Amino acid sequence: MTLFHFGNCFALAYFPYFITYKCSGLSEYNAFWKCVQAGVTYLFVQLCKMLFLATFFPTWEGGIYDFIGEFMKASVDVADLIGLNLVMSRNAGKGEYKIMVAALGWATAELIMSRCIPLWVGARGIEFDWKYIQMSIDSNISLVHYIVASAQVWMITRYDLYHTFRPAVLLLMLLSVYKAFVMETFVHLCSLGSWTALLARAVVTGLLALSTLALYVAVVNVHS
Numbered sequence: 001m002t003l004f005h006f007g008n009c010f011a012l013a014y015f016p017y018f019i020t021y022k023c024s025g026l027s028e029y030n031a032f033w034k035c036v037q038a039g040v041t042y043l044f045v046q047l048c049k050m051l052f053l054a055t056f057f058p059t060w061e062g063g064i065y066d067f068i069g070e071f072m073k074a075s076v077d078v079a080d081l082i083g084l085n086l087v088m089s090r091n092a093g094k095g096e097y098k099i100m101v102a103a104l105g106w107a108t109a110e111l112i113m114s115r116c117i118p119l120w121v122g123a124r125g126i127e128f129d130w131k132y133i134q135m136s137i138d139s140n141i142s143l144v145h146y147i148v149a150s151a152q153v154w155m156i157t158r159y160d161l162y163h164t165f166r167p168a169v170l171l172l173m174l175l176s177v178y179k180a181f182v183m184e185t186f187v188h189l190c191s192l193g194s195w196t197a198l199l200a201r202a203v204v205t206g207l208l209a210l211s212t213l214a215l216y217v218a219v220v221n222v223h224s
Contacts (some may be wrong), residue, residue: 038105
């Protein structure tokens with residue numbers, strides 16, 4: 001039974017990534033090693049973020065929620081956008097190809113580093129726990145988040161981007177960077193349950209994805 005539970009969690013977490021890779025056309029471009037390079041860049045960026053946070057923002061030990069400290073920590077996530085831009089700048093091809101390579105490689109590296117061991121150790125435990133199902137679902141939300149972030153970075157770095165689009169893209173990028181902080185604060189203040197918090201993250205990410213998609217289509221149509 002525990003092995004079956006682990007298989008369900010593993011499939012729920014990893015198969016959407018595989019399906020995205022196959023159905024997005026990346027497999028036709030032999031983009032596997034490009035995604036691996038994006039994953040290596042992810043590891044480097046996370047290492048830099050950890051060193052920066054450990055140096056300037058030590059862990060809060062008090063019982064009161066440190067709003068300012070958590071906000072400053074969330075600001076470090078700008079490094080992810082810089083890393084995504086670095087990955088896309090090193091790949092030649094169409095915009096959607098660059099976006100998918102950067103996003104899929106980045107999200108897969110995060111999935112392996114942050115959820116692989118907890119799923120392997122926890123989901124194979126003696127007792128069933130819903131948190132591993134939630135963890136697997138959350139990995140799919142992360143994939144959508146990084147596709148959205150990569151699209152935003154691609155749009156803002158276009159040299160021919162119309163100035164009318166720039167404020168909207170910057171606003172969406174700001175929301176992407178601080179989305180996790182806002183959701184964490186909202187969950188903390190409202191004392192939401194785990195499933196409610198997961199649903200809230202999914203809804204917010206979905207709305208952000210739809211807004212970014214609409215803007216992406218408008219930018220592509222204007223420049224085509």
